[in-house]
Every structure is written in C-alpha cells, then in structure tokens.
Amino acid sequence: MKSEITISELAKLMNVSVHQIRYFEEKGVLLPAYFDNNQYRMYSMDQVYQLAHILLLRKLGVPVQSIKECMTSYSADQYGQLLNHSLREINKELLRLQELQQFITKVLHEQMNFQSHTNPYQIKWRETTYLARWLEMSSQMTLNAKLLAEQAESVPNLFESDIHFIEHGSSTITLYTETEAPGDFSLPSGNYLSTQRLVHEEDDLDQVIEQFYSYAAAQSHVIQGPLILIERSYLSLFSQGQLHYELQALIEPTTHSEKGD
DNA sequence: CTTCTGACA
C-alpha cells in the first residue's frame, strides 16, 4: 500500500481547503510528492510538514507570494526578525480591538441610558471636560458635506465621537471633540440640565432648544454659560434616519429647598 | 465519488 495521501485527505488533515492547497502550488510554495496516473496530486509526510510551516508563516502575516523565498533562504536570524515584526503587528491589532471593544461598550451604555429615562429632562453631574476645537462656522450655516470635506485637519474617528456644538457669542458656532487637558476650551464641572432627543430634521432642533429653555425657566433653573449641543451620530445606528442629540447647559447651584415630598 | 483546470465574483 502507498503511504501518500490525496489532496482532500491533506486538506482535512490540515484543516484547510483543497482550493488553498492548489493555490499554494500555483504560487510555488507546496509541490505534491508526485502525480498519480490519473493526474491526482499525491502528498507524503514531507508535504505535511511543509504545509504546516506554510500555514504558520501565513498566521504570522507573511503573504503567500513571499513564503517561497522565506522557506528557501531565510536564516534563523531572519526568522527572529520576522517573529519580532509580527509580534509588533499583533500588538497593534490588539490595541485596535481593545479600542473597538471600548467603543462598543460605550455605545451600549449610552443607548441603555437613553432608553431608560422616562423624563426627558435630567440633571447630570459632569466633571470638567476638555474640548479640542475642530471647526468653526457661522450660526446661520448648517453643517454640510462640503464644509467637512474642506476642513484640513481631520479627526480620526469623528463620527464615533461626541461632537460638541457650542455657540460663542451669537454669530459663530464652534465644533469640538472631547480631549485630554488642557484642550482649547473646557467645560466646568457642575450640574448640567440635560435632554436627549432623536430628531428627523435638523430644523426640529430649534424647537427642542426652545422647549429646553422654557423647561429650565419653568423649573427655575438659572442657566450659566453657553448651550451645549452634543451630537452622537453613532447612536443613530439604533434609529433609522434620526439623529441623536443631547442638549446640556450648566445650571446655577440652586439653593432651593428640594427635600419636599 | 473524487479530482482537475479554469473562470468568476
């Protein structure tokens, strides 16, 4: 009996597809031990070891194209460098995944937080927040694609961040993203009146803002500083065609007696 | 039933 195996047996043994084995052959990295009379490829133990090496190199990120010269001419030292390099790549990937993981949990938390409140208005304690200026525009102007495209400095994951719209004075609105201290601008810690809304049209926002101020007045909250509009476009994932906004404004530490039931 | 080549998405 012959000790060689067919391509499908090799594939099953090594947990790869038959196609992939032929592909390796096409690229000259894994030749069969011989061809049977019926043109079937036959593989022996040598090929098994060889394929194991190829698969290992693939896992290390070596493209199939370069595996040939790798296996034929690499010194132990060069393999050391290769291993070191892929270790660095893996660490980068790990970091990327951890950031993604953080983002996902953040979205989940914010989504839960948003859904859970029956009263649309809340008072939130906010620690000092540092903001990085990213774009300034006139109050009249609405944010459009052209404006974004023309902006030279791009924020890495702009639409995964909380974009703060703050009106300074009456004619300009500045867009900020959160950052580490010191930043270009900071929001003081304190109690903020907050409301979160989903809006269809950007124009609806004006009404929400009006309502916000009337509510504050009705509750005798004295608003300090500018209105802060936070856009979380990533939360719109849960609601087709609507944008998620949060309005916040610092309120004066009221001394009203709140312990009445 | 298995594999082969070649083409294609």
Add this chain to the structure above:
DNA sequence: TGTCAGGA
C-alpha cells in the same frame, strides 16, 4: 477565497 462548470 469560495463556488461552479464540464471532463476524466
């Protein structure tokens, strides 16, 4: 990389 055709 998977899948399909058409032949051996």
